[in-house]
Amino acid sequence: MTQCRRSPLLGFASGLAMLAALPAGAQDFITVASTTSTENSGLFEHLLPMFQAETGIEVRVVAQGTGQALETGRRGDVDVVFVHARAQEEQFVADGYGVQRFNVMYNDFVLVGPDNDPANVRAATDVSAAMAAIADASAFFASRGDDSGTHVAEMELWRAAKITPEGSWYLSTGSGMGATLNTASQVPAHALTDRGTWLSFENRGPLEIVFEGDDVLFNPYGIIAVNPEHHPHVKVGQAQVFIDWLVSEEGQAAIASYTVNGEQLFFPSAE
Amino acid sequence: MRPVRDLAPSILPLVLEGMGYAVGGKTLLSDVSLVVASGRRLVVMGANGAGKSVFLRLCHGLIEPTSGRRLWADGAARAEAQAMVFQRPVLLRRSVAANLDYPLALKGQSRGMRAEIVAHTLDRFGLTALADRPARLLSGGEQQRLALARAWAMRPQVLFLDEPSSALDPSATRIIEEMVEQFSGEGITIVMTTHNLGQARRLAQDVAFLHRGRLIEHRPAADFFAGPEAPEARAFLAGDLVW
Amino acid sequence: MDGPFATALSLIASGDPALMQIISLSLRVTLTAVLIACVIGLPLGAALALARFIGRGALIVVFNALMGLPPVVAGLIVYLMLSRSGPFGSLGLLFTPSAMIIAQTLLILPIVVSLTRSVVEDLWVEYREQLHSLGAGRLRAVPTLLWDGRVSLLTGVLAGFGRASAEVGAVLIVGGNIAGHTRTMTTAITLETARGQLGLAVALGIILMTLTLSLNAAAWGAGQWARGRLG
Structure with missing residues (x-):
């Protein structure tokens, strides 16, 4: 931007910048x-x-x-x-x-779900089987639905399990990891989450880890x-x-x- | 302390030449020719809707004539040395003293001078005890007294008053009339409207009688009250409704 | 009682430094935005009330409509303006408190302008002849009308403060919710809720509501006092 194009608005914005100037060291x-x-x-x-x-x-x-x-x-x-x-x-x-x-x-990602395990996910030997168990039982699943890295990974897992997730059991929250976990703990529903968020997440309600450890979840x-x-x-x-x-x-x-x-x-x- | 208005060049007489005012195709005042002489008390009379308020506003310069001319002696389009008191005074939402100070500050007077004039005005009109009171909380009579004091503090050569006591009780009315007489005694030219015949008789030195937007009589008060020439004025004095 | 409320109360009672930092930043940002909105909005609103020009009606409608501007949209506009790829990118203001001040000013300004216009317009009807008689023209009438309308105007300014301090969309987009730098009460509530750590979220919620309540109480009290005191 050249000097002559600088508008009064820019001057005004600079004034603002000074007004809110931060303490030293910034x-x-x-x-x-x-x-x-x-x-x-x-x-x-x-x-x-x-x-x-x-x-x-x-x-x-x-x-x-x-x-x-x-x-x-x-x-x-x-x-x-x-x-x-x-x-x-x-x-x-x-x-x-x-x-x-x-x-x-x-x-890694982990699958969390209700502690009573209504879809019998714990019995699955790999993550595709776990996803299939949820879909077969039409057990609730809360998805990020926001094209985040976690959501992309989740869609990859459904694809690998040859399942198109749809139906009233599949809840697309369109929100962040924490908000999705809050939803999952209230329903309660299954959800795919990174372990980091899960471990520091406190509002778990009845949720626990129901599947973990597959190399695909890296x-x-x-x-x-x-x-x-x-x-x-x-x-x-x-x-x-x-x-x-x-x-x-x-x-x-x-x-x-x-x-x-x-x-x-x-x-x-x-x- | 007497205001030094005598030193200023006189803005009077005020000469009106065929002055008229029309708005939205409706003529409210037409062809008024009249001279407001210096130092006199002119009372403008007439029935409701005769054009009294419009006449005052034209003289004071709140509105401009749509025909004819309004000429001040000093040649100014709108003379400074004039003030007006309205039927319902608009007092600012601040203290009594601040209301007096406001027009002086507008005139660009120095802080020290203003303080002196305000103190003197408060004292002269018995308002000192009320100086810090919010003006809007004064009684109707006190509010009008303050409005007159505010006008006086502006040191006008001519003071316009539009039905100044029509909303007041008799004792407050009496006080206002005394103030008008005092101002007149100091040499301030008075132009006022009233539909109170008694008040007109008490205060008028000259009378202008308006009827349906026209000036139909302008004479010394004694002559007018002794027997007006126009039949409408006669009927008005007799207490008949004149439309 | 255990849980979020207990955590919240102990955070407040102990004057937790992170909590205090967030509150102080929020207040600094919003108060600055209110101040700027007033400096611009009071004269602008008064000008809209008193001046007659072509397009005045359209401008009034626009400002009235902008009162309902969704905060996220305001945030998005400021984001696009301040982004390095935007027209004011060279200022490097994105993700700073200044950016949040600009966004909030954008939210408050229409409220201040519209309310000022309406208050000044009403007063002008009452004052016009008297002020003219006393020797004040339209321009000189502006400060007089603003001052005499101060009680009503204060209500509008407080409404603006309430809107800015309660919104999350705009400051999140332009501030970035950076810990210790651009994290305000509302963005912290959003984050802490997302983390499932409801204690701090509830603590901030309590403070935000208390603040809003006290401000409204103060506004109401000031209005009552002024009606009795100023007439």
């Missing part, structure tokens, strides 16, 4: 777009203070759906995206919006710095410091040390 920060499930797991509250103490860089996390987080990155509104949707992440880098994708960690997280070729203003240096720290031995150990109720939520996977 300059040294990066903004990261991540997913609601990662935010809800509480991982950032564990990691970020350690990182900031070491480097002096404040990390501001905007939690969005996976698709929205990548879009935020494409628009240049954040310096880093930290999500779990491998194919979309690789596309993001291939399109030139991201510098490079790094493996950081993984967690959920890898990647981290990507936004490409400064597209958005020259991004803080690529500080962004790389953050990424380097996460994949370092120290960062990986910090990830492994995060537990909720004594259970480890995320497993380091940096090469």
Whole structure:
């Protein structure tokens, strides 16, 4: 934008910026777009203070759906995206919006459902059988229905089980992980959730884990710095410091040390 | 302290030349030619709807004539040294003193000068005890007294009054009339409307009689009350309804 | 009683620093937005009441309609404006309290403008001749009318404050709900509810409702007082 095109509105906006100016030290920060499930797991509250103490860089996390987080990155509104949707992440880098994708960690998805197990899911030997049991019994299932990483993974599981989920038992909430779990605990219904959100979720009602451990439920997280070729203003240096720290031995150990109720939520996977 | 209005150039006499006012195709006042002489008390009389209020508003400059002319002696389109008191005074939602201060501030007078004039005005009209009271909570009589005081504090050469006591009881009316007489005694020209015959007799030095938007008599009060020429005015004085 | 309410009360009673930070940010953002909306909206509303120009009617209708602007739409508009790929992207305001202030100003402004117009218009009918007689033209009448309409205007400003402090859609989109930075009472309630951690959510809900209640009580009290005191 050239000087002459600056409108009074822009001046007004600058005035606002000054009006709400933050306390000192706010300059040294990066903004990261991540997913609601990662935010809800509480991982950032564990990691970020350690990182900031070491480097002096404040990390501001905007939690969005996976698709929205990548879009935020494409628009240049954040310096880093930290999500779990491998194919979309690789596309993001291939399109030139991201510098490079790094493996950081993984967690896994679990199937939760009513403790009385009306569909006899616990007897299933693999996740396809578990999904089929739910559909066959027309037992309630609460889906994210929001094209999030979790929703994409869920649709993949139905497809693998050769089931088209529809009918009054299939509840598409169109909302985040926490909201979907709140719905599931009230109905009660089954739901696919990442283990991190589940472990830190308190309003469980009658829900428990009814199926877990299949390799298919593996959920890898990647981290990507936004490409400064597209958005020259991004803080690529500080962004790389953050990424380097996460994949370092120290960062990986910090990830492994995060537990909720004594259970480890995320497993380091940096090469 | 006597206001120094004598030093200012006189805006009077006010000359009206064939002044008329029409709105929406309806003529409310037509062809009024009249001279308002300096220092006199002119009472405008006539039945309801005769055009008295329109006449005052035209003179004061709240509305502009649609025909004819209104000429002040100093040549200004709307002379500054004039004030008007309405049938129902509009007092601002603030204290009595602040109401007096407001028009002075509009005139750009200094804070110190305003304070002096306000204090003097409050004192002169016996309002000092009410100075900090919200003006809107005064009684009807007190409100009109404040409106007159506010007008006086503006040091007008001419004061217009539109039925100033029609909403008041007799004792409050008496106080208002005394104030008008005092103002007149200080040299302020008075132009007022009233449909109260007694009040007209007590206050008028000159009478202008309006009938259906026309000026049909303008004479010294003594002559007018002794026997008006126009039959409508005679009927009005006799207490007949004149339409 | 155990559960969310007990957690909430202990959080409030202990003055939990995270809770206090969220409350203070929320108030700072909303009060600033109210202030800006008043600085712009009071004169603008008065101008709409007193000025006569072509398109005035259309403008009045637009501002009336904008009072019902859904907060998420306001948020989306501000997001697109402030995004790095938008016209004001170079300011780097997205995901900052400033962005939330802008979005909330957009929500409050129509309320302030419309209410001011209506109050000033009504007063002008009553005051026009008297102010003219005292020597005040339309322009000079503006501050007089605003001041004399102050009690009614205060009600409108409080309504604006209520709308801004209670909404979640706009601040979530433009602020990003960043912990310790742009997390307000409403976005924190949304997040904590999603996390199934109802304690903090309930605590914030209690505070938000208390705030709204006290503001409305104050507005009502001020109105009653003014009717008795100012006439």
